[in-house]
Amino acid sequence: MKTVTKEILDSVAATLNKADQAQAQNITHQLGELQPAAMGFLFNAGEGIFNDEEREWFSYLGIAFLKSALEMEPKLPALTSEMLEESAADAIEFVRILRQQSDTKTGLPDEMTKLLAAHKQPEMIKFLVAAMGVACEEENRKVRDDCAGTMFFFLKILIDTIDRSSAAEA
Numbered sequence: 577m578k579t580v581t582k583e584i585l586d587s588v589a590a591t592l593n594k595a596d597q598a599q600a601q602n603i604t605h606q607l608g609e610l611q612p613a614a615m616g617f618l619f620n621a622g623e624g625i626f627n628d629e630e631r632e633w634f635s636y637l638g639i640a641f642l643k644s645a646l647e648m649e650p651k652l653p654a655l656t657s658e659m660l661e662e663s664a665a666d667a668i669e670f671v672r673i674l675r676q677q678s679d680t681k682t683g684l685p686d687e688m689t690k691l692l693a694a695h696k697q698p699e700m701i702k703f704l705v706a707a708m709g710v711a712c713e714e715e716n717r718k719v720r721d722d723c724a725g726t727m728f729f730f731l732k733i734l735i736d737t738i739d740r741s742s743a744a745e746a
Contacts, residue, residue: 577739578648580641582699588644589703592636607642614642614655614734621730626723633711633718634727638734641700645738653741663736667729700735704728 595603608615618638626634646652695701708728711719719727 577645577652577697577741580644580648580697580700582703584644584647585640585699585703588640588647592640592643603639603643607639607646610646611642611652611655613657613660614638614737616657617655617660617730617734618642621733622723622726625726627720630719630723630727633707634730637704637707637727637731640703641731641734641738644700645741652738655737655741659737659740660733663733663740666736667733670732671729695735696739697735700738701732704731704735 592600592603604615618635622631622634708719708724711717711727712721712724
């Protein structure tokens with residue numbers, strides 16, 4: 577997968593922000609036809625954990641990432657359940673490494689920064705970190721603190737799956 581640029585992410589976010597209800601439903605429908613497993617993941621991940629506002633924020637971010645990836649690579653191969661499961665296993669390993677590092681002197685924030693900086697989709701990760709920061713601000717809070725990590729985890733799985741999609745087809 578080509579690296580998604582900040583410009584594409586910003587453009588897609590602007591389009592989504594301007595979309596009315598009918599346009600948003602059309603975008604969701606189109607993505608559902610192109611990427612059914614990914615959209616299924618977005619609609620099911622966090623079920624029973626996220627409240628309605630969190631679910632909306634989570635879906636918005638996931639749709640922004642999918643739509644941005646398709647802008648960069650219109651022939652993006654369909655993401656599969658198996659690919660999502662592989663990314664989930666990798667994300668669990670990521671968390672294991674973070675936990676292990678949090679017990680050392682380097683500390684969790686430094687290790688997380690290093691691991692995320694090495695990501696193959698740095699702009700998507702930066703966008704995710706910034707969006708989660710906005711969502712967790714005390715003013716206009718969209719995401720409860722205890723759900724922020726879970727949401728980040730699920731969205732990182734999606735980003736990793738998007739990134740590995742082209743490699744899977746090669």
